[in-house]
Amino acid sequence: MSTDDTPEMSGEPGRPEKAGEPKKPEKAERPEEAQEPQEPQKPQPGGDPRKGGEAGAAQEPGEPKGPDGPRQPESQPEPESQPEPEPEPGAAPQDGAVPRKESAPAAAPLTGRQRLMNGLWPPRLTRAQLTVAVLLCVLGLGLAIQVRSTSDNSALRGARQEDLVRILDELDNRTKRLEDEKRRLDNQRTELESSSNQAAEARKQTAQKEEQLGVLAGTVAAQGPGIELTVSDAKGAVEADKLLDTIQELRAAGAEAIQINDVRVVADTYFSGSAGKVEIDGKKVSQPYKFKVIGKPQDLEPALNIPGGVVQTLEKEQAGVSVSRSEKIIVDALRPAKRPDYARSSSQ
Amino acid sequence: MIAVLGLIVGVVVGLVVRPVVPTAVEPYLPIAVVAALDAVFGGLRAMLDGIFDDKVFVVSFLSNVVVAALIVFLGDKLGVGAQLSTGVVVVLGIRIFSNAAAIRRHIFRA
Incomplete structure (x- = not known):
């Protein structure tokens, strides 16, 4: 020692x-x-x-x-x-x-x-202890700060400049790629949206058309302003062709939907039978013949009443004819939709 | 004792207050901390050797920190900051280890 x-x-x-x-x-x-x-x-x-x-x-x-x-x-x-x-x-x-x-x-x-x-x-409490304490305090402070900051977002905090630049580059590239993808997907979406809009529009138009055609074809009920024409043929003198004339006249005046008693009158409606026993589309209709017609009343009524027209002709046959306008005529007789066997739409 | 208390107070304050380090100083903080640790171990060893002197401790502490930060700063300017700071850490680590070995011999006699 x-x-x-x-x-x-x-x-x-x-x-x-x-x-x-x-x-x-x-x-x-x-x-x-x-x-x-x-x-x-x-x-x-x-x-x-x-x-x-x-x-x-x-x-x-x-x-x-x-x-x-x-x-x-x-x-x-x-x-x-x-x-x-x-x-x-x-x-x-x-x-x-x-x-x-x-x-x-x-x-x-x-x-x-x-x-x-x-x-x-x-x-x-000496000077040495105090100075050392102060320095150690500083050291502890730095230690704590450093530990805290590295544990914060450890990936980037401690990284050096080159690493940071590289990470930034990668992020930029990634952002670009993702933005490209986003643009592509956006385009796709607008495409799909517009196409689905078109589809919806087409569906709407189709539905409208279907209704219009349904009214014409008699597959759906219809209502609207029009007239009621009642032909009471007590003597059974009214022939089928007179009824057909009436229908023609009404159509010429712009009738859109017509029903006689409970039979809907459509394009391929036919009249048969003899006076007093008229059949429409093969169905017997009884008297009086009640026409329900949807169309413009101001056109339909005069069309029937013109001199030498339907009303006069029927009255000549001793039939009683009455015409009344109405704001609401309901045509509710239906006929089944028929699919044509041979004819096909040429637009398909 | 008071020195140990100082260390504890520093750590607690650092954790509780969360002071914001200016960005310019941030890269040098870890190196400075390691350098300060080296100074502290040196001081502890000197104390055990019985040759501790507070003035020397203060000077060595501050100069260690400053020189370490300076080396890293210079390295950053020269574009070899990563390598230089690694070198500094290695050297300081070796010193810390040898000082720790001396301290260990004092305390555990082994």
């Missing part, structure tokens, strides 16, 4: 003057020394120089020597500065041999562990 210390201590020239002062800390430390009398035999000090070689880079071992000597006097007058003097014995390598002999027996045995304990436990 003492052999190891000697070279260190012998180096310090400033020691002699302070020889009296260091004793204070030594006294303070003595109890600890007493606790560990085995200190001298420890191999520990032997290890120290070795460490100094390995970790020689560590700034502390070398540097303190210079500043220590001169600084020491300032801090030592205060009795509280015990932690400082405490390193002194070890840190005073250049000291002369004279003070060393005085202090050596007292100061020699202080293990690193003891020094740590000294520094840790009785918390002393």
Whole structure:
């Protein structure tokens, strides 16, 4: 132990003057020394120089020597500065041999562990502790900030500039690709929408047409303004052709839907039978013949009443004829839709 | 003891307050932290060796931080920032390890 210390201590020239002062800390430390009398035999000090070689880079071992000597006097007058003097014995390598002999027996045995304990436990408010505390506080702050910021959005925070540029490029490319895709899909959507609009429009038109054609073909009921024509043929003198004439006249006047009694009159309606036993489309119709006609009443009525027209002709046959206008005529006799066997639409 | 308290206070403040680091300083913070850690380990070792001196500690702490940041800054300017900061971290890591080994010998005597 003492052999190891000697070279260190012998180096310090400033020691002699302070020889009296260091004793204070030594006294303070003595109890600890007493606790560990085995200190001298420890191999520990032997290890120290070795460490100094390995970790020689560590700034502390070398540097303190210079500043220590001169600084020491300032801090030592205060009795509280015990932690400082405490390193002194070890840190005073250049000291002369004279003070060393005085202090050596007292100061020699202080293990690193003891020094740590000294520094840790009785918390002393010294300048060294305070400065170290401030610096450690700064370190802790930086540590916490860094840890927090790297755990924030770790992927980008720690990335270097080139990586960031690459990531940005990739993102740009991806954005471009996605935008292309979006445009394509948008086009597709507008196409589909317009086509579905067209389809809906076509459906609507078809439905309208179907209704119109249904009215013409007699497959749907119809209602609207028109007239009612009643032909009462008490004597059974009205022939089928007279009824047909009536129908023709009505059609010529713009009748759109016609019903005689409960038979709908359509394009392929035919009249048969003899006077008094008229059949329409093979169905016997009884008297009186009641025509329900949808069309413009102002056209239909005069068309029937013109001189030499239907009404006069029928009256000549001794039939009673009455015509009445109505704002709402309902033609509800239906006939089944028939699919033509041979004729096909040429527009298909 | 007070030093340890200082460290704890710093960490807690950093976690609670969430201070915003200026973007210009941000790339140097990790290196500076590692350099400061190196200084702290060196200081701890010096304390165990009994040659601790607060002035030296302050100077070495600050100069470590500044030099490390400076090296990274220079590396960034030269376009080798990534490699240089890796180098700095490696060197500081080696020092931290050797200091830690010395500390370990003091404390565990092994």
